[in-house]
Amino acid sequence: MNADISTLKSLLSKGLYLDNLNEMIEICNRIIAQVAEPLPVYVLLSIFYDIYLSWDERFLPVEEIKQTESLFLPSLKGIITLIETSDDKSKLWNALNDLTKAYVSWVKREM
Amino acid sequence: MNEKEHKIMDVNKQIFNNNPFLFESVMEKAMYNKDYYKYSLLEKIKKEALEIGTGRVLSSGKKSDYYIDGKMVTLDSEGSFLTAKVIFDMIEPIDFDAIGGLTLGADPIVAALALFGYINKRPIQTFIVRKEPKKHGTMKLIEGKLVQGSKVIIVDDVVTTGKSILQAIDVVKQEKCEVVKIIVLVDRQEGAREKFNSLGYEFEPIFTKEDLGITNEC
Numbered sequence: 001m002n003a004d005i006s007t008l009k010s011l012l013s014k015g016l017y018l019d020n021l022n023e024m025i026e027i028c029n030r031i032i033a034q035v036a037e038p039l040p041v042y043v044l045l046s047i048f049y050d051i052y053l054s055w056d057e058r059f060l061p062v063e064e065i066k067q068t069e070s071l072f073l074p075s076l077k078g079i080i081t082l083i084e085t086s087d088d089k090s091k092l093w094n095a096l097n098d099l100t101k102a103y104v105s106w107v108k109r110e111m
Numbered sequence: 112m113n114e115k116e117h118k119i120m121d122v123n124k125q126i127f128n129n130n131p132f133l134f135e136s137v138m139e140k141a142m143y144n145k146d147y148y149k150y151s152l153l154e155k156i157k158k159e160a161l162e163i164g165t166g167r168v169l170s171s172g173k174k175s176d177y178y179i180d181g182k183m184v185t186l187d188s189e190g191s192f193l194t195a196k197v198i199f200d201m202i203e204p205i206d207f208d209a210i211g212g213l214t215l216g217a218d219p220i221v222a223a224l225a226l227f228g229y230i231n232k233r234p235i236q237t238f239i240v241r242k243e244p245k246k247h248g249t250m251k252l253i254e255g256k257l258v259q260g261s262k263v264i265i266v267d268d269v270v271t272t273g274k275s276i277l278q279a280i281d282v283v284k285q286e287k288c289e290v291v292k293i294i295v296l297v298d299r300q301e302g303a304r305e306k307f308n309s310l311g312y313e314f315e316p317i318f319t320k321e322d323l324g325i326t327n328e329c
Contacts, residue, residue: 017172019274056242057215059178062166 001034005084012076016069021052040083043096044076047103054110071106075099148200149317152184152193156297157323159183159190171272171301177325179297181268185219194220195227197317198266198294203233207291208261211238211253213279216268220296221255224266236261240279252282261288270295270316273303280312297323 008027011020028045032038051068075098082092160183169175184190198220202210211221221237228235238255257263263283267276280290290312298304298316307314 015172017168018170020172056170057182059162059164059175059180060168062168062174065168 001031002084004031004034005080009077009080009084012073012080016051016065016072018052018055021048021055024048025052035083040079040092040096043099044079047072047076047099050103050107067109068106071102072099075102148193148196152190152197152296153318153322155184155187155190155193156181156318159187161323169271171274173301177320179269179299179323181216181296182219184296185216185223185268191219191223192227194296195223198224199227199231199233201294201315201317202264202292205264205292206262207264209236209238209255209257209288210264210266211240211255211257211279211283212266213240213275214242216275217266217279220266220268238263240282242275242278253286257283257286257288259287261286262291263288264292264294265290266294268296269299270297270303271299271301273306276303277306277310 004027008024008031011024011027014020025045025048028041028048031041032045035041051072075095079092079095079099082088082095086092156179160180162178162180163176164178165176167175167178169178185194210224211217218239221239224235225237236256238253238257241250241252241254243250243252265276265279265283267279270276276293276295283290293307293312293314295303295314295316296318298314298319300320304314304316
């Protein structure tokens with residue numbers, strides 16, 4: 001699992017784009033099957049998947065990608081670090097709530 | 112076709128527009144001229160599918176100054192016919208059992224080919240490979256009839272690096288199928304040919320980005 005987490009972090013550092021999202025979805029699927037508490041990874045997976053579906057088959061403006069990245073990347077990176085260290089559950093819970101809020105605002109923007 | 116022939120074709124098109132009575136007899140002759148359909152398809156792609164704009168990003172994350180929305184042609188009545196006709200002529204000499212590709216690009220192409228094949232008394236078995244970023248694990252990824260061990264042709268509207276097509280190939284290979292050819296409407300010439308060749312696949316784009324008049328990219 002550790003190798004998958006570090007690959008996920010490395011992919012995330014490259015930003016969000018379709019091929020990258022696809023790879024991160026595959027990795028999340030692998031991690032889910034290995035961890036005792038899969039909920040945080042499932043949230044990540046669902047968000048990657050929804051962004052993928054929204055961007056697929058489109059000629060995306062750089063601006064839209066930047067906006068999405070600034071909305072999601074800080075929370076996503078924070079959550080991955082918390083999953084990796086798994087030391088503070090309440091921090092993880094708060095981070096998941098922040099990510100979900102970001103998702104809700106992204107969905108509103110997409111509509 | 113060379114530049115001179117393109118110009119002749121342009122003049123012919125203008126004549127058609129101004130003299131509708133000429134259209135039928137000239138069309139009859141053109142029915143036997145494969146280049147006419149290919150040229151018309153190219154013109155349609157240039158006119159309706161090609162988007163020029165800076166600051167856009169492709170699925171690979173790479174920036175691009177142009178985009179080809181193949182569906183603007185393959186989902187159009189005339190475009191659908193032209194695509195089917197041109198591909199039908201290309202595949203006529205090939206020994207194959209089925210044609211398919213990755214959704215969404217391949218969907219209208221294979222549907223047009225299925226209909227065109229039937230009308231021309233050569234029914235074509237088609238299939239679609241779902242583009243599922245593996246969220247749900249092992250689910251059915253092939254729609255349509257694809258018999259195990261079939262010889263298949265893979266089609267798509269636009270190819271960039273070839274990743275989508277290889278995704279479709281992975282799925283059909285799980286069904287023990289043999290890929291006998293890959294055909295695309297437009298090759299953006301960003302490594303797909305080299306990738307396919309290195310894997311031993313025969314690749315034939317109908318057009319390349321150069322045919323569309325695109326020479327430089329950001």
